[in-house]
Amino acid sequence: MSERTAGDVMDDVPALADTTGMKEPPATARGMRMRATLVAAARTVFERDGFLTSRLTDITAEANCSTGTFYTYFASKEEAFTAVLEAAQDDMLHPGMPRLADSDDVVAVIEASNRAYLVAYKRNAKLMALMHQVAAIDPKFKELRVRRSQLFAERNARHIRDLQQRGLVDASLDPLLTARTLSGMVSRAAEDSFVNEDRDVEEVVAVVTTLWVNGLKLAA
Template identity: 60%
Template sequence: MGDTDTPLIELEEGLSPESPSKDKPLTARGARTRAALVAAARVIFERDGYLDCRLTDITAQARCSTGTFYTYFSSKEEVFAAVLEASQNDMLHPGMPRLDPGQSSHVEVIEASHRAYFEAYRRNAKLMMLLEQVAMIDPKFREMRRQRGKVFGERNARAIADLQQRGLADPNLDPYMASMALNGMVGRLAYHNFALGDDMEFEALVDTATKLWVNALKIVATPS
């Protein structure tokens, strides 16, 4: 199954699936404590893996008690879901530079989106590998992974449909299926490079992914 956390070709706000954790704290102090636990959990998960991660190591890293941990999370599964939720926000909104629509072509927007996505994937590569592994053994995380892919797929499908309506992309493609196919291709490319360590040249990744998107969608500069 391909990784479908892949870049959007048109920037817009999107909602990510909610993680199955307790209600988030209402106070600033509570929010800081929860954030510290999530950050500490990420360190331990990336260091030890999911199966070997211990809650006592997370609380030691966060410099808090086990009781404090249980104020915000009920289990290792919940804090792992919170870590993944934070990483998904980074993947959905990776800080792509704003391009002037009047000065930038569709190809340049796609290229910038791929660059931002690959940079975000590189930052989150260890977690993406962990999610891949945990999804194979835990149905809850398998569903979370599916939902993550759906968020990205639907957002890119809207962008593809918009290009089709303006006569800038192949009108015979189903937007959602095209989005999921292209997402899977680019996401798997990122997984092999940044998680498995294929060590392909970064700019070549961006260039290849962009050309494949443009060619597959038959994107044109102006309506025919």
């Protein structure tokens, strides 16, 4: 896999959730441990019970602390959910296909990129399902997810365009529409395979990589 250029840096991609207005993190090691315990408890409860039916008291029971302790760190259940996403961000962040150098094996890079996404998705499948649920009831959260998806698609489109210019990919394909379509296919395959079923990651990697390569009409 090639090194990323400055244009591939992910700093411009929005976070998984808007942390504006959240309470400041604790200044002490003990406070940080308690907050981390609450975040872990919140994730357990949200993934087990769903966001809508979970209660603040369920979170405090899981964390073995009082309601007062909860409010020391979070203003609401919604803020705790934001903290859960913030904690999972690095594990779930997947920038898509990287910029490819002339010496790269394009198929191998696409396969590795798909594998990284699918492994992270399966590891966080319950949280991914939870994010779909929250997006259905929270317009701001839905907008943030749409914006993230758009930026990832634009990044992949730039790399598809580069491959077209190098004569490796069907030049008649619209790069952005192709990127959206193929990325959407992988995302849906991940949901069906890991949320609705429990398929082997490598099985899914093989299928979606074949569809990526065939969809691009990638030259051998």
